[in-house]
Amino acid sequence: MPLTFASYNIHKAVGLDRRRDHERILRILLEVDADIVALQEVDRRFGRRMAALPLDAIHAATDYTPVPLSMKPDSLGWHGNALLVRKGIELLEAAPVDLPVLEPRGAVRADLAVEGRRVRVVGMHLDLSGLRRRQQVRRVLHHIAQCREQCPTVLLGDFNEWSQQGCFREFGHDWRVLAPGRSFPSRRPMAQLDRIIISDGWEVRGTNVHRSALSAIGSDHLPVFAALDLPKK
Numbered sequence: 235m236p237l238t239f240a241s242y243n244i245h246k247a248v249g250l251d252r253r254r255d256h257e258r259i260l261r262i263l264l265e266v267d268a269d270i271v272a273l274q275e276v277d278r279r280f281g282r283r284m285a286a287l288p289l290d291a292i293h294a295a296t297d298y299t300p301v302p303l304s305m306k307p308d309s310l311g312w313h314g315n316a317l318l319v320r321k322g323i324e325l326l327e328a329a330p331v332d333l334p335v336l337e338p339r340g341a342v343r344a345d346l347a348v349e350g351r352r353v354r355v356v357g358m359h360l361d362l363s364g365l366r367r368r369q370q371v372r373r374v375l376h377h378i379a380q381c382r383e384q385c386p387t388v389l390l391g392d393f394n395e396w397s398q399q400g401c402f403r404e405f406g407h408d409w410r411v412l413a414p415g416r417s418f419p420s421r422r423p424m425a426q427l428d429r430i431i432i433s434d435g436w437e438v439r440g441t442n443v444h445r446s447a448l449s450a451i452g453s454d455h456l457p458v459f460a461a462l463d464l465p466k467k
Contacts, residue, residue, distance in 0.1 A: 236439050236461040237348060240268035241357065241390040241428050243418075243455035246275050247286035250421060250451045256287050258452050260295045263318070266444045266457050270346070271298065271318040272357025274392045276311045285310035297321050301328045301344045313340030315357050315391070323348055331377045333370045337361060341374055345385070351464055352383060358391035360401065367394060367401040375404065386465050387433040392455065396425050408434045414458035415443040420450055428458040435465025 242263070247256045263271060277285055287310060292298055298318035300310055310316045312330040319325060324347035331341035341358035356374060360367045378387060389409075395401050402411045412430045416423035423443070430441065439461040449456050 236463050237270065237353075238268040238459055238461045239270050239272075239355070239388050239390055239430060240266050240444075240457050240459040241272045241274070241392070241430060242266070242457040243274040243359070243392045243428065243453060244276060244286060245453040245455065246277075247453075249453060254286065255452070256291055257295070258448055259287060260291060262444070262446070262449050262452050262457065263296060263298070265446055265448065266459055268459050269320045269323065270355055270388075272355070272390045273311065273316045273318065274357070274359040275314045276316040277314045292318070299325075301325060301342065303328055303330055303342050312342045313338050313359070315340050315342045315359055317342055317344050317355060317357050319344070319346060326352060331356065331358070331374055333358075333373050334366065335361065335370075339370065341370075341391070343377065345381075345383075349464065352385040353464070354378065354381070354385050354387040356387070356389045358389065358393075360392065360394050362394055364400055368404055371401045371404040386436060388436070388462070389431040390429065392427055393429050394427055395429070396427070402429075405431060410434070410436070412438065412441050412460055414441040414460060417443050417456040417458050419454050420452070420456045423456060428455060430458065430460045432460075432462065437463035437465075439463060
């Protein structure tokens with residue numbers, strides 16, 4: 235059975251109609267139906283950094299459990315980054331990943347138990363500066379290299395990279411950069427800002443951009459996803 239990984243920049247749940255609607259975002263997540271979801275811009279940027287997706291609404295409307303990484307009591311994520319995991323997938327370990335920043339950016343890591351295997355997931359939202367993006371990718375890779383155990387890994391998020399190379403050149407031969415498709419801006423997508431990057435050994439069943447009537451207006455990004463089979467032992 236494949237695992238489906240998705241990434242979605244929800245723009246603080248503010249849609250193209252300028253309405254903040256967390257229920258619409260949750261319905262879009264149900265449409266995507268991924269096992270593991272990386273969210274970006276899940277917290278409001280200022281003040282108490284309140285979550286744009288209330289915790290009780292996530293539990294009531296979905297089969298997801300948020301990975302506990304909140305910066306503040308009312309937040310859901312770390313600098314706006316959050317991971318949702320389908321119930322039944324065990325969380326082994328979680329940690330924020332500090333990035334060199336010019337603006338509030340971050341990354342989060344979770345180690346999960348899937349079919350008796352450890353699987354590592356890192357969700358991220360990278361900088362608008364090309365130089366800073368490359369530095370941030372290096373920091374993420376360094377963080378992964380310093381983990382006690384090495385295991386199949388999936389990196390996903392809003393890389394803010396318009397080029398087909400750019401920060402992706404930081405990934406060596408043991409990584410594969412997937413391009414599910416154009417996901418930004420959501421009404422008329424032109425750029426592949428949202429990417430999924432996998433370590434060696436994963437089998438890719440398919441990748442795509444989730445397009446629906448709701449996702450076309452729910453955020454300025456469309457969700458992207460990949461169906462993957464675990465590497466053979």
